[in-house]
Each structure stands twice: as C-alpha cells, then as structure tokens.
Amino acid sequence: MSSEDSVDAVAAANERFYQAFEALDLDKMSAVWARRLDDVCIHPGWEIIEGWPAIRESWAAIFANTSYMRFEPSDVEVEVFGECARLTCVENIFSVSGGHTIHSQVACTNLFLLLDGEWRIALHHGSPISSAHHVAPLETEGEVN
C-alpha cells in the first residue's frame, strides 16, 4: 500500500467512524475500533477511558442519550507512520434541542492502527473548542528552529 493509499484508507476509516456515530449504531462503531484492552477514548470533558469493554459501554451510553446528531468533519489531516496513523480534524456537530439546531465544534485526534490490512481506531480524543480560543493568524511568520 503506497503512502498516498494509506492516507486515503485512514480518511475512509475516519468517515466510517462518523457514519457510525450519526447512525447511533453500536455494531458499526465496534467495527471501526481495534477493540483491544489498550484502546483509549476521551470524550469531550470526560476522564480517560481505557480498554474496549469500557469504551464500548461509553458509546452505548452516549447513543442511548442521543436522538439526533450530524457531523461535518473539516480540517482533516492525516500522517502515516508505518502501521500507525494519526488523524486530526474539527468535528462540526449539529444537534437539535428545543426545536433549534445547535452548532458546536470539537477538536479531535484519532489514532489508527493497521490490523489485518484494515485501519482501525486505537485512540479517540475529543475536546470542546471554546469560542474564546479561536486561533488568530500569526502576525509574523515564525521560523522552524
């Protein structure tokens, strides 16, 4: 698999992750995870959850308490390091509450492992972006040193 193919395959796995989330479908969500005892999940504002059994429970709880959620990931960036890949993106989340559509943003890191020829999630970390911390463009171009 070429490097470019790997990047595309990781991005495709990431899309399956958000499709599973939107579908609130635990089987589909399970399918995209590595399902190892070393897997890690940090939902926005939550403590670190380690191990697939506990991570699976957390998704079940989230899905049970969610009626509608849509994701439009943006700023997707992938880096592949052998059989490990990191993806970062902004989750643009649209949910409905009290008849109004709410747009919120979560900064996300997903770590993927190539297992049996398939890229699967080994770590998911989401953190709410507060409106106070939108990054302004740099006034001067800094040097890499």
Next chain:
Amino acid sequence: MSSEDSVDAVAAANERFYQAFEALDLDKMSAVWARRLDDVCIHPGWEIIEGWPAIRESWAAIFANTSYMRFEPSDVEVEVFGECARLTCVENIFSVSGGHTIHSQVACTNLFLLLDGEWRIALHHGSPISSAHHVAPLETEGEVN
C-alpha cells in the same frame, strides 16, 4: 532499543515536557518537540494549531501569561508502534489564584516520534476533565468482541 527501553524513553521525554512547562522555558519546550510543519497542538479548549512556528507562538503566549504551575502526571500509559508512540496521562495541575491553590485535571494525549534516536513530541492534545464526567467502574465486565 528493546520495547521496554522504548517505553521508558518515551516516559522520560514526557517528563521533560512537563518540566519545560513548569519552568515556563521556551527553549526547553522547543527541545522536546519534533519541530515539524506537521506537528499538532490542541491546548484545552483551543482550536487545532498546526506547524511548529504557530505551536511555538502558543507556548510563548501561555508562558507569558502564567506565573506558577505545577504538574503531577498520573495514569501514564505508553504504547510503542515502531518509531511512533502514544502516551496518555492525566495532568494534575496545581496553580495559584487569589492566594489559593487550585487543582484541576486535564486528560492528555501525547504522540512521540523517534527522530535521530530521540523521542520527540509530534502531537499534544489536552482537554479539561469536567467533574460531571468522572467515569464510574463498570458494573459488569464487558467482553472484548
């Protein structure tokens, strides 16, 4: 380098990261980063910052606005995948405001790359742990499936 040695080396690099943070020392902080244009940093509540020049600016801004901060990392877990490693930990942060010591917790993912024989940070992601989301032990042991 054996797998166990790699885990120890990654944990040591992580300690240097928090020592640099406590010292509010930009040179020490620079030394632990990979300093690449693909590096990523997500401070708690912030947007995604990409590229060492912008990441360096963010640390400079944080250090300029911080007078005292102590870190006691706990729950440190390391996994090494070839020349890439992920570390997760809880940052127990002690800061002082209005004469009182404040204890807060941040869930942290750090991604390290082995560059020229040294483990250096390529991604840092911190998210505040809200008191509402402390994870209770599972009532039943789930199965890995």
